[in-house]
Amino acid sequence: MGQEPRVLVIIPAYNEAENIVHVVNHMMEVAPQYDYLVINDGSTDDTPNLCRRENFHYLDLSINMGIGGAVQAGYIYARKYDYDIAVQVDGDGQHDIAYLDKLLEPIDSGEADVVIGSRFLEKEGFQSSVTRRMGINILSALIWLVTGRRIMDVTSGYRAVNKMFIKIYSEDYPMDYPEPEAIVAAIMHLGRVKEVPVRMRAREGGISSITFKKSIYYMIKVTLAILICRMGYGVRRGKREDLQKPRGKEQGK
Amino acid sequence: MIPATLRLTLIIAVICYFIMILYFLKQKALNLKYTLLWLVAGVVMGILIVVPELLVKIIRIFGIQDNMNGLFIFGIGFIIMILLSLTSIASRQNRKIRTLTQELAILDKRVRELEKTDSK
Numbered sequence A: 001m002g003q004e005p006r007v008l009v010i011i012p013a014y015n016e017a018e019n020i021v022h023v024v025n026h027m028m029e030v031a032p033q034y035d036y037l038v039i040n041d042g043s044t045d046d047t048p049n050l051c052r053r054e055n056f057h058y059l060d061l062s063i064n065m066g067i068g069g070a071v072q073a074g075y076i077y078a079r080k081y082d083y084d085i086a087v088q089v090d091g092d093g094q095h096d097i098a099y100l101d102k103l104l105e106p107i108d109s110g111e112a113d114v115v116i117g118s119r120f121l122e123k124e125g126f127q128s129s130v131t132r133r134m135g136i137n138i139l140s141a142l143i144w145l146v147t148g149r150r151i152m153d154v155t156s157g158y159r160a161v162n163k164m165f166i167k168i169y170s171e172d173y174p175m176d177y178p179e180p181e182a183i184v185a186a187i188m189h190l191g192r193v194k195e196v197p198v199r200m201r202a203r204e205g206g207i208s209s210i211t212f213k214k215s216i217y218y219m220i221k222v223t224l225a226i227l228i229c230r231m232g233y234g235v236r237r238g239k240r241e242d243l244q245k246p247r248g249k250e251q252g253k
Numbered sequence B: 001m002i003p004a005t006l007r008l009t010l011i012i013a014v015i016c017y018f019i020m021i022l023y024f025l026k027q028k029a030l031n032l033k034y035t036l037l038w039l040v041a042g043v044v045m046g047i048l049i050v051v052p053e054l055l056v057k058i059i060r061i062f063g064i065q066d067n068m069n070g071l072f073i074f075g076i077g078f079i080i081m082i083l084l085s086l087t088s089i090a091s092r093q094n095r096k097i098r099t100l101t102q103e104l105a106i107l108d109k110r111v112r113e114l115e116k117t118d119s120k
Helices: A020-030 A047-053 A066-080 A097-108 A130-147 A163-171 A178-188 A212-233 B004-026 B032-050 B052-061 B067-119
Strands: A007-013 A035-041 A058-061 A085-088 A114-118 A159-162 A193-197
Touching: A007 A020, A007 A066, A020 A035, A020 A047, A020 A097, A035 A047, A035 A066, A047 A058, A058 A066, A058 B067, A066 A085, A066 A163, A066 A178, A066 B067, A085 A097, A085 A163, A097 A114, A097 A159, A097 A193, A114 A178, A130 A178, A130 A212, A159 A163, A159 A178, A163 A178, A178 A193, A178 A212, B004 B032, B032 B052, B032 B067, B052 B067
Parallel strands: A007 A035, A007 A085, A035 A058, A114 A193
Antiparallel strands: A085 A159, A114 A159
16 A cells, blocks of 8 residues: 555544544544544434534434434445545543554455454453343354354454454444444455454443343344345355455455 | 226326326426336226226235235235335435435545635
8 A cells, every 4th residue: 555544534423422532632632643524423412512612523414313324324424535444433532542453453454354443352440231232242152153253242343444344334234233244244255353442431321222121122123134145145145346455365255 | 806896996096096197297296216116006997997896806826815905915015015115215315415415525525625725
């Protein structure tokens, strides 16, 4: 590539008035060399006003579309303005910006197409509740079953992707609870998915989008979504279309 | 065999049905694309009223003994199919709205930036 890749940090925010200013300021402090884009997903609280007042770079979605639609808007933006790498970071301060470079490194070196920040690789920081970890393990096993790849933290929304996947995700991104499905899509597009250990924090304010009551619905919905997503690709796997950089044969899948 | 008066009632009903569809079309309250299905349904109903023996024959082919049962089964089947197609239309529109919202937000940002450089 030669010169420095252009990186866009996508920060979806739905009713994150308590966190968003802190998250963005922290981001500008720790990683000022990267562009960021807050995506206000039709928030009903002060989030859009704060973004305007603080002069943030932000997209203002006029309708609440859910995390998937918001993040996809970020990918469309990244594609439109020709970014090389896009990173998703939650707007609630759960994801530590300090790990950004660790996420970018495997993409920079051309070693991976999709890098997932995983809190379970080194078991540091906030580990989530026992029941939730159980749910994540089940989904992880399911993804392993249908794709043959073992990804530990399948619900992590801390993720970096290269240009090839900016294009793929801008065209088609899963909607309601998108993370596990997005991983299946990445594997099925023959993306090289890599997990790197990150430390996550408990939420700094506000409430998680997944309440305990919703978790049953979540499991059923996501299980179905993974199966349907996998079915959509059939037995035959697609061919990689990125021929910009010559590369050796794919090892494994 | 259907009695003559019942047949007359049904024919009037089908005619009303067609008038309603044409009225909606004229008001542009229905897309012609989605109306075709309803028009075809009306034609089928008309044919069955004029030649009811046809219905009996079709029902026998499927192994249904009772004429009325057969009619209901076909009717319900048809309605389910229409509902399914409506759900798929709603999903498609959902997708289009999403794309519009995203594009709108990106344009909105561009406008804000242009206004900023303008006022300088």
